[in-house]
Amino acid sequence: MAEATAGNTVLTTADGVPLKRKLRQTQQQMKRRAFGLVLPLLAFILITFVWPIGLMVYRSIDNPTVSESMPNATAALQAWDGSAGGLPPEEIYAIVARDLVQARKDKTVGKVATRLNYELPGSRSLITSSARKLSRIEEGPWKEAMTQADKKWGERQTWLAFQRVSARYTLGYYLAAVDMTYDEDGKLAAQSEERQIYVTLFLRTLWVSLFITVACIVLAYPISYLMATQPLRISNLLMILVLLPFWTSLLVRTTSWIVLLQTEGVLNDIMVALGLIGDENRVQMIYNMTGTIVAMVHILLPFMVLPLFSVMKTISPSYVRAAQSLGATPARAFWKVYFPQTVPGIGAGSILVFILAIGYYITPALVGGRTGQLISNFIAFHMQKSLNWGLAAALGGILLAGVLALYWLYNRIVGIDNMKLG
């Protein structure tokens, strides 16, 4: 033991504990105390936020409907090798028929029908009516009986789809979310043209968010620069003009934009009064993509101004002066000396605005009309209207993955500790 051989050179506390160990003990205790302070909130967030979101994303692969209400059929179908071609054998027909009848008695057949309908549109009645007809039949052969009840039971496509929906876990919702489907032979294929909406929607959301981010940079840069170069008294006054919208309710601001932009609204009235446009051809500026973009730029602009301003405030004007005294034109001095120093602010603001923009829901829902909807609105639609929760979860899962990646990037570049509020 090093301590023993070192003899009386070991420093101890008053009660004889070696200092080294005592220090370690104290540090452990301090760590525990710090963790104890964080623990309540951490536990609260993990239980009521992280866990529920995890559960929701789990719904995107969870597929219990068919396997729970038709357990025997599920087992038989999962054992069937669908890729070999042809139709399943008579005993599978028999098991599925019995389970269908049973499911009808258990009143779960409707759910099975809905589930198969997501996978194979137009097959809702296939399940419900077959179950009804089969319940009157006592004896086989079941293949014949089922094909008679609905000729779709004689098609390979039906059976492949049924096999897929009976699996306990599915990637089907994710496939649907990227406009993919299975063709008649059970192979992956692109969704038919008129059903391809989600890839376009994701791309549209990305483009709109990118456009909004760029617009925010373009609008935030001059005013941040002005505020950063003015005396404190004036820059404080100008800051109020930025902070007031920031603190004003989202719904208030969205309402204002409706008032300003609608066809009978203030802006159109002004243009008509000035004779810029005729009274009969007022411009439709809201309930479409224009409305979404204008309102969102307005709402997100302060998130760009605040980080930009706080970076510009620290840039000493003497650098630009030095560049100019060395012969650089004002434009060159700005571009080569001033602008590079503001890049961290642009980066911080851009990631923040982009993150907030791609998940935006309220504004597009209120002023987006039919063409200004973003991905969040479709998640809400599947949550509340179509009740296709699996698809909502898959769309949400993709969106969440994107946002978390950007969040990670933001943390790497800016650091969440440096986030500025107000």
Place this chain on the structure above:
Amino acid sequence: MAGPPPYATPLDRAWYYGFRFICALIFLFLIAPILVIMPLSFNAEPYFTFTKGMLSLDSEAFSVRWYEDIITNQQWLHSIKNSFIVGISSTILATTLGTAAALGLSRSYLPYRSLIMGVLISPMIVPLIITAAGMYFFYSDLRLTQTFTGLILAHTVLGTPFVVITVTATLVGFDHSLTRAAQSLGADPTRTFFKVQMPLILPGVISGALFAFVTSFDEVVVVLFMAGFEQRTIPRQMWAGIREQISPTILAVATLLIIFSICLMTVLELLRRRNERLRGLSPG
């Protein structure tokens, strides 16, 4: 603004005024929607635009009928009460939890510090629609949807990141020898906290609380998913107003909310100045 320097060339002058003109337009873009809504809320007619009478400042064209509508309409009164109940309760919870966590997070020796920070801030980053959907399933399993408890807990989650951020920011550069000094003079940890740390971090705590309150007060997506008719808040009522039966009453509510946010902003600005004065930074 003193004007361009005397040695400026005509081009410099043009740029000087041109730049200010562009900035003025951008500020106008920021503030116009807020300014336009206030006079319109006094419109005597049920329109969303300025009438001829309003433009000629005819007193007949103005009225407070939409404000009267708020105070006589049970639904609005109910939603105002709900907003304050949910807002204040969730703010108290969020501020308590968030301040404690920020105190722990300000210690650099806390294990997994940046990971924990990342998790605690995430409710601010995750799109609200995903949060709302997740919480909807979670709270319906607990039978807490359409209850105040569920809504308050949900809004607490959304408010905590703001408290954590503002309090952590106040604690940056906090001199921990102050607490050690207090303790060496015989104060127990509780006393040290309330007598030494708390007064110094108070501006951060209050501004965090204000952020948490505004977050709850302005939140509509989670309310849309979780609240029943009984728990309708002001934003939910406005949402219904915009989508279903558009009436200038929402302009009157909007004006009141703007005045409310001006008050909050003033409080926050005063706090910021006090904080900078306390920490010996230049005022402003």
